[in-house]
Amino acid sequence: xPRVLSCIQPTGSVHLGNYLGAxxxxxxxxxxxxxxxxxxDLHALTVTESPQVLGNQTIELAAMLFAVGLxxxxxxxxxxxxxxEHSELAWIMECTVSxxxxxxxxxxxDKSAKREGEFISAGLFTYPALQAADILLYDxxxxxxxxxxxxxxxxxxxxxxxxxxxxxxTFVLPKAVHPKAGARVMDLQDxxxxxxxxxxxxxxxxxxxxxxxxxxxxxxxxxxxxxxxVIYDREKKPGVANLLDILAAATNTPVETxxxxxxxxxxxxxxxxxxxxxxxxxxxxxxxxLMNDRGELARLLSIGNDRAREVAAQTLGRxxxxxxxxxxx
Ligand code: AMP
Ligand code: TRP
Numbered sequence: 183x184p185r186v187l188s189c190i191q192p193t194g195s196v197h198l199g200n201y202l203g204a205x206x207x208x209x210x211x212x213x214x215x216x217x218x219x220x221x222x223d224l225h226a227l228t229v230t231e232s233p234q235v236l237g238n239q240t241i242e243l244a245a246m247l248f249a250v251g252l253x254x255x256x257x258x259x260x261x262x263x264x265x266x267e268h269s270e271l272a273w274i275m276e277c278t279v280s281x282x283x284x285x286x287x288x289x290x291x292d293k294s295a296k297r298e299g300e301f302i303s304a305g306l307f308t309y310p311a312l313q314a315a316d317i318l319l320y321d322x323x324x325x326x327x328x329x330x331x332x333x334x335x336x337x338x339x340x341x342x343x344x345x346x347x348x349x350x351x352t353f354v355l356p357k358a359v360h361p362k363a364g365a366r367v368m369d370l371q372d373x374x375x376x377x378x379x380x381x382x383x384x385x386x387x388x389x390x391x392x393x394x395x396x397x398x399x400x401x402x403x404x405x406x407x408x409x410x411x412v413i414y415d416r417e418k419k420p421g422v423a424n425l426l427d428i429l430a431a432a433t434n435t436p437v438e439t440x441x442x443x444x445x446x447x448x449x450x451x452x453x454x455x456x457x458x459x460x461x462x463x464x465x466x467x468x469x470x471x472l473m474n475d476r477g478e479l480a481r482l483l484s485i486g487n488d489r490a491r492e493v494a495a496q497t498l499g500r501x502x503x504x505x506x507x508x509x510x511x
Pocket of ligand 2: 187188189190191222225312313316317325327331334
């Protein structure tokens with residue numbers, strides 16, 4: 183079984199797009215590989231300055247990952263900052279990558295340009311070295327990422343090749359793979375844009391923690407069009423198509439079957455809202471149960487942390503040995 187690593191930053195609230203587009207596949211895929219899911223809080227630190235925020239966001243994300251169905255006895259869910267080997271290997275990675283290579287990273291160029299006039303941490307620049315450490319520590323064969331992260335996986339390969347060449351075979355070369363395509367969920371108020379936490383208003387976004395009445399209201403107010411006919415056409419009728427896509431994903435029904443069932447927008451909006459409520463209600467209940475039982479949540483997280491630590495410690499040891507650092511005294 184391939185070893186697969188996915189990482190997610192604990193920033194912002196998880197929404198229906200993240201769930202139907204990615205998390206459902208994490209859950210269904212947990213038995214198909216030896217999967218590791220890191221909550222990468224140290225990466226979020228590159229742009230976080232407020233005290234006491236990151237820890238809460240980390241525990242909330244962990245609770246959500248368990249609530250949606252990741253089983254800590256199957257998938258290894260861990261917190262990056264709890265495994266000190268990430269920071270330690272990151273330094274070695276920084277010494278294996280060049281200034282020029284890091285300067286070519288488009289994510290750094292974009293993010294630093296957006297922060298013009300603000301504080302730009304050196305961490306934002308060396309971020310790919312930490313990401314390389316995340317990946318190489320677990321001997322990951324596959325890293326499912328979107329287009330925006332491909333360059334970071336390429337640089338990780340380059341670093342691994344260079345290290346192996348300099349010091350001897352130590353790291354497994356990872357490859358970027360396309361995550362299994364989930365549903366693409368569009369903003370309910372602006373159905374030509376992806377549902378995204380960076381939207382200007384919350385009214386088109388279904389958050390995992392929205393209560394049932396709020397979900398219902400957001401679906402009722404979803405933007406459609408003035409034709410009044412239910413046809414699945416993403417180009418010409420993005421609002422209606424989005425409702426059909428969401429309903430299809432939430433009920434596991436082909437979109438073509440659903441399109442023929444409706445003649446009016448009202449019932450389609452109602453049913454899409456009801457289906458999402460039925461889908462999210464038990465997840466939200468489980469989430470709150472876990473958040474109210476911090477002992478249990480810590481226990482679940484420590485299962486993954488312990489497993490991750492064991493693998494990471496071995497890999498870091500291998501790297502130290504390959505370099506020939508003086509063994510610990
Ligand atoms: P982000 O937090 O935006 O980086 O997204 C995390 C994951 O959720 C990525 O794998 C995205 O592909 C997925 N995702 C985010 N927004 C959507 C969306 N509106 N529809 C489908 N998938 C999404
Ligand atoms: N940089 C990734 C992002 O912004 C998050 C990430 C950190 C990551 N470490 C990783 C992704 C390791 C894959 C593997 O989404």
